Amino acid sequence: MTAKNQGQPSGFKALNPAMRGAFMKGRAAFCAGIPIHECPYGDKRKPGGQISWSRAFRRAWQEGWHHEQNEQQKQEEAVAG
DSSP states (O other): OOOTTOOOTTTTTOOOOHHHHHHHHHHHHHHOOOOOOOOOOOOOOOTEEETTHHHHHHHHHHHHHHHHHHHHHHHHHHHHH
């Protein structure tokens, strides 16, 4: 993974700490070779069927995974270029 403060998307600091954590866990998962479909944040529902915050955490994790994928692709292109 890139250095801790490098490669962060715009608006990263505006996220609350819990969402930043989910994002960073997604980045780490990509680096560890974990496929995106193995996101640890499931789609949990409230008893009445309403959605919960779980989708926001899932989205943050997936965005982190994709962000790290894009960062690594950029690095590979720079080396090959």
